[in-house]
Amino acid sequence: MNDAEDVLATAAGWRAAGEAVALATVVETWGSSPRPAGSRLAVSASGRLAGSVSGGCIEGAVAEAAQQTMRTGTPQLLDFGISDERAWEVGLACGGKLKVFVETLS
Amino acid sequence: MTPDILAALQAAQAAKRPVALLTRLGDGQQCLWPDTALPGALAEAAQAALRDDRAQNLTLDGEAWFVHPHNPPLRLIVVGAVHIAQALVPMAQTTGFAVTVVDPRRAWATADRFPGITLVHEWTDDAMVALAPDVRTAVVTLTHDPKLDDPALDVALRSEAFYIGALGSRRTHAKRVARLTELGHAEGALGRIHAPVGLNIEAVTAPEIALSIMAEVVATRRGAALARRAAPTAAAA
Structure with a gap:
């Protein structure tokens, strides 16, 4: 089982148990990003996390966006980068840039 | 989704x-x-x-x-249900490999020693032909017994397996290369065998050897320079 598959199975399990779940997927990276495109983070409504989209520096911001997507049902494309004010806030210390797609697991 | x-x-x-x-x-x-x-x-x-x-x-x-x-998981075929295999199998699973252990010696290849793992008890060449290694398969022979290792390597060398590793010293490997040459394998093809198996981290214990093997499998898969070696020859003893 590869790690993306593992995260999907965990997310599907939460969903089957009746919790709202959002999936975040790294869709593009530039520079030194610790996790390649395709890496997944699953977030449940109760705040459970599985997988990763970075070395840990943007997971908090992604989890917040995931809660929002769970509420609205609208997918989001998040942009994190060194030139991005928001990235400074969450501290993308690696100097990399990445895009993360957030969707609900309906 | x-x-x-x-x-x-x-x-x-x-x-x-x-x-x-x-x-x-x-x-x-x-x-x-x-x-x-x-x-x-x-x-x-x-x-x-x-x-x-x-x-x-x-x-x-x-x-x-x-x-x-x-893609489906990468596969690791371990030939030899030995002590090192017991350390290697869970490590490979954690790394994301679907693992099969081949050993006709039923006393070794038991569910007790390898819980939840696919065990194949056929002779190693028949087992390898049936398992049909492809570009997403790594093969590691650990029996240290030419009767069991050689037939498995023979089949592995005719496959597209992305990694082939064989336990044994340089000297053992030189003899192995000579035997496999007699079976018709060319020197260049025999250079695909990583032997002594694993990255050289001066591993001593079974888990350390397993770690060195797993590191070499990953290095090969990812094209790391560490995984490249000079082709061994029968004269290298």
Whole structure:
């Protein structure tokens, strides 16, 4: 089982148990990003996390966006980068840039 | 992700069938390839993503798409249900490999020693032919017994396995190379065998040797310079 598959199975399990779940997927990276495109983070409504989209520096911001997507049902494309004010806030210390797609697991 | 897409994706994974998940980033619309027929550029990107095991981005008619390959797990075939195998198998599973252990010696290849692992008790050449190593398969021989290791290596060398490793000292390997040469394998082909198996980290214990083997398998898979060695020859003893 590869790690993306593992995260999907965990997310599907939460969903089957009746919790709202959002999936975040790294869709593009530039520079030194610790996790390649395709890496997944699953977030449940109760705040459970599985997988990763970075070395840990943007997971908090992604989890917040995931809660929002769970509420609205609208997918989001998040942009994190060194030139991005928001990235400074969450501290993308690696100097990399990445895009993360957030969707609900309906 | 809709329940239909999730179910189809999980069904493909359960059947060990490669599929690509395509997402239109503008609105989150998704489909699976090859399950859904797609316009040429998207189908080509999906095919390339699966072949290279690497996600792709493309823009088609002004729309950004993310192409996410979902390949079945890499396989590791371990020949020899020995002590080192007991350390190697869980490490390989953690790394994401689907593991099969081959050993006709039933006293070694037991569910007790390898809980939950696919065990094959056929002679090693028959077992290897049936398992049919492909480009996503690594083969490691650990029996240290030419009767068992050689037939497995013979089949592995005729396959596209991305990694072939054999336990044994340089001296043991030189003799092995001589025997495999007699079976018709060319020197260049025999250079595919990583022996002594594993990266040289001066490993001593079974778990340390397992770690060195797993590190070399990953290094080979990822094309790391560490994995490249000079081709061994029968004269290298």
